[in-house]
Amino acid sequence: MSVELGHYALVLALAVAILLSILPMWGARRNDQALMDIGSVAAVVLFALVAFSFGVLAHAHLVSDFSVRNVWENSHSLVPTLYKISGVWGNHEGSMLLWLLILTLFSALVALFGRNLPDRLRADALSVQGWISAAFALFILLTSNPFQRLSPAPAEGQDLNPVLQDVGLAIHPPLLYLGYVGFSVCFSFAIAALIEGRIDAAWARWVRPWTLAAWTFLTAGIAMGSYWAYYELGWGGWWFWDPVENASFMPWLAGTALLHSALVMEKREALKIWTILLAILTFSLSLLGTFLVRSGVLTSVHAFATDPTRGVFILAILVIFIGGALSLFAFRAPMLNAGGLFAPISREGALVLNNLILTVSTATVLIGTLYPLLLEALTGEKISVGPPFFNLTFGLLMVPLLLAVPFGPLLAWKRADLLGALQRLFVAAGLSFAVALVFYYDQYGGPVMAVFGLAAGLFLVFGALTDLWLRAGFGRLSTSIGLRRLAGLPRSAFGTALAHMGLGITVLGIVAVTAFETEHVVEMKPGMSVPAGGYSLTFDGMKSAVGPNYTEDRGHFTIRRGGTVKADVWSSKRLYTARRMPTTEAGIVTFGLSQVYVSLGDLMADGGIVVRIWWKPYILCIWGGALVMMLGGFVSLSDRRLRVGAPSRRARPAGPALEPAE
Numbered sequence: 236m237s238v239e240l241g242h243y244a245l246v247l248a249l250a251v252a253i254l255l256s257i258l259p260m261w262g263a264r265r266n267d268q269a270l271m272d273i274g275s276v277a278a279v280v281l282f283a284l285v286a287f288s289f290g291v292l293a294h295a296h297l298v299s300d301f302s303v304r305n306v307w308e309n310s311h312s313l314v315p316t317l318y319k320i321s322g323v324w325g326n327h328e329g330s331m332l333l334w335l336l337i338l339t340l341f342s343a344l345v346a347l348f349g350r351n352l353p354d355r356l357r358a359d360a361l362s363v364q365g366w367i368s369a370a371f372a373l374f375i376l377l378t379s380n381p382f383q384r385l386s387p388a389p390a391e392g393q394d395l396n397p398v399l400q401d402v403g404l405a406i407h408p409p410l411l412y413l414g415y416v417g418f419s420v421c422f423s424f425a426i427a428a429l430i431e432g433r434i435d436a437a438w439a440r441w442v443r444p445w446t447l448a449a450w451t452f453l454t455a456g457i458a459m460g461s462y463w464a465y466y467e468l469g470w471g472g473w474w475f476w477d478p479v480e481n482a483s484f485m486p487w488l489a490g491t492a493l494l495h496s497a498l499v500m501e502k503r504e505a506l507k508i509w510t511i512l513l514a515i516l517t518f519s520l521s522l523l524g525t526f527l528v529r530s531g532v533l534t535s536v537h538a539f540a541t542d543p544t545r546g547v548f549i550l551a552i553l554v555i556f557i558g559g560a561l562s563l564f565a566f567r568a569p570m571l572n573a574g575g576l577f578a579p580i581s582r583e584g585a586l587v588l589n590n591l592i593l594t595v596s597t598a599t600v601l602i603g604t605l606y607p608l609l610l611e612a613l614t615g616e617k618i619s620v621g622p623p624f625f626n627l628t629f630g631l632l633m634v635p636l637l638l639a640v641p642f643g644p645l646l647a648w649k650r651a652d653l654l655g656a657l658q659r660l661f662v663a664a665g666l667s668f669a670v671a672l673v674f675y676y677d678q679y680g681g682p683v684m685a686v687f688g689l690a691a692g693l694f695l696v697f698g699a700l701t702d703l704w705l706r707a708g709f710g711r712l713s714t715s716i717g718l719r720r721l722a723g724l725p726r727s728a729f730g731t732a733l734a735h736m737g738l739g740i741t742v743l744g745i746v747a748v749t750a751f752e753t754e755h756v757v758e759m760k761p762g763m764s765v766p767a768g769g770y771s772l773t774f775d776g777m778k779s780a781v782g783p784n785y786t787e788d789r790g791h792f793t794i795r796r797g798g799t800v801k802a803d804v805w806s807s808k809r810l811y812t813a814r815r816m817p818t819t820e821a822g823i824v825t826f827g828l829s830q831v832y833v834s835l836g837d838l839m840a841d842g843g844i845v846v847r848i849w850w851k852p853y854i855l856c857i858w859g860g861a862l863v864m865m866l867g868g869f870v871s872l873s874d875r876r877l878r879v880g881a882p883s884r885r886a887r888p889a890g891p892a893l894e895p896a897e
Contacts (some may be wrong), residue, residue: 238291238295241288241290241292245375248288248368251277253369254277255274255281255365256363258273258362259274260358260362271355274357275347278343278365279343279346286339289332291382292305292329299312302385303382303385304384307393309326310392311784315783328375331371331374334415335372337413338364338416341445345357345360359427359430360420364423367556370555377548391813393814397809397818398467403462406459407456410452410456411456411459412525413452413453414451414453414490415521415524415525418446421517421518422514422518422560428511429564434511436500439510444872447871448868449490450487450491450494451865453483453487457484457487457861458858458861460480467820469834471834476603476625478527482523482524485520485600486517488597490517492513492593492594495590503583511564511571513594519557522552522553526552526553578649580650581648581649581651583648588635592632592633599629599632603624606620607620637694637742640735645701663698663701668686670690671693674689685750691746698739725874726873727871729871730874731867738860738864740856741858741864743853743856744853748854754847754848754850757845758843759844762775768829769796770794770795771794771796772831772833782809787807790805790835804823804824805822808835829854831849832848834847
């Protein structure tokens with residue numbers, strides 16, 4: 236009976252979402268405070284209903300209720316508890332319910348913590364959130380219902396997809412969706428501003444914390460997904476420019492541009508129209524990425540033929556929200572003032588350059604991802620756009636961006652001295668190149684151009700430190716005064732520096748592992764050894780083992796250096812009994828920031844086994860840099876100015892809350 240209650244709660248949620256989408260906006264048009272206040276209550280009730288519905292589905296998975304089709308298709312009585320929970324969203328229907336849960340969570344947060352917002356703006360934004368929630372709830376109920384029953388109930392489930400039975404995949408989708416859906420708040424504020432026809436710096440101040448939170452979670456989700464693919468799939472790579480990866484990377488690029496554009500708008504009341512457009516495009520890319528992945532369109536352009544109802548619904552949602560938002564923007568944008576003027580050489584100019592490169596990069600990734608799908612849909616011809624295309628186009632676009640990032644914080648607003656910024660960064664640039672040369676000498680064997688890549692990453696790190704050094708006044712003032720000034724800097728300054736440093740650390744990891752990694756693919760028999768990064772791996776033999784819902788053949792390797800045993804590692808090939816699906820579990824040993832990576836291949840007739848062994852120098856910098864970027868995002872969010880976001884309601888004057896832009 237509880238499953239029916241979850242279904243009923245979802246139906247009630249749809250009704251509440253429809254009310255939320257209409258009443259507050261109607262009240263804003265009529266200046267009816269009572270109707271506008273309904274929005275806050277409805278948003279909280281909507282979240283409670285969806286949370287209850289999601290909890291019912293999670294309970295069905297935990298107790299292995301195989302009378303529910305979703306549980307039967309994606310669980311098994313022997314699956315560990317963690318994977319029973321992750322099985323809730325390890326499928327299309329459950330993942331859509333998780334999407335709706337997080338969407339309504341953000342709506343409730345706006346209602347609860349946005350009480351200092353202008354009433355009309357909050358009412359309009361909550362109504363837009365209601366539109367999106369109603370569309371998703373209707374989509375789930377009509378095409379992706381996770382509460383369907385089976386009669387008679389099967390005795391056992393079909394098991395969760397084995398590649399999803401991993402801790403990384405248990406937390407990757409929620410983090411990714413927190414990023415995807417977080418941008419819905421920025422989208423809703425943008426649509427609300429366009430409806431009102433009013434926008435100013437206060438709007439950017441309210442939007443920026445939501446943008447920063449979404450960006451931080453999306454960074455975490457992408458990094459977690461990358462690391463999971465690296466260690467779980469046994470292919471030894473950290474990024475393949477797969478369409479699924481690109482679907483999450485495009486909103487991240489656009490969101491990064493939005494974050495910087497909102498900063499310019501808040502500080503200088505410039506780039507107003509551009510910021511509104513970026514808010515729309517970022518969430519539009521989130522919608523596009525989510526539905527491409529979850530509808531099956533990404534893996535096959537003929538997926539609509541197998542599920543036409545779901546496909547038509549997806550197309551309708553994309554057209555209504557993306558097309559409608561862009562149409563509203565085209566109608567309203569000419570009525571808005573673009574904002575203040577500034578010189579090309581200024582902090583605003585540097586951020587505009589940043590935005591230009593990021594948006595062109597986003598367009599490049601979008602074209603490379605969708606072009607093969609569109610071509611096959613229109614002509615039936617199949618082509619592949621892979622890493623060579625993306626590495627060349629995206630890589631070339633990133634070079635000027637990486638060089639420009641350290642200059643931005645050192646340039647003054649409105650008009651700046653580029654020569655002065657160059658002089659302040661001279662030490663950072665020289666130190667970066669010197670350290671890069673030392674690093675290259677230590678890892679010699681890669682391409683000479685790696686020196687410049689390493690120098691670019693180090694330049695980002697030392698440039699961020701230079702900004703903090705100059706802000707604190709070290710070199711001009713005494714050390715004690717400098718330390719006090721450093722401690723007194725706003726947290727957003729530290730957050731910016733950490734984010735830029737994290738990007739530099741990630742660049743260092745990418746360049747190092749690309750230029751200096753080694754790979755050996757050999758057939759090994761017990762007692763054989765293979766060199767890897769100054770270490771020697773000896774194959775000791777195979778051993779069979781049984782897990783809770785799988786069997787496996789495990790290979791044991793001893794790692795030595797200079798004849799001394801440093802570590803040992805197990806690598807295995809598993810067979811999940813319910814699905815009869817094999818997987819490869821890589822053996823990974825970490826030495827500092829580098830790793831030895833061992834993956835088993837096919838067993839040979841002569842008793843040997845094919846083994847792939849990689850030496851991955853400094854590869855942990857890739858994900859370590861992402862962690863530093865995330866830390867920067869959370870530090871910035873803890874800044875009181877961002878946390879408060881706007882003056883309190885008591886301090887707000889009567890009358891229109893947003894000044895006309897024109």
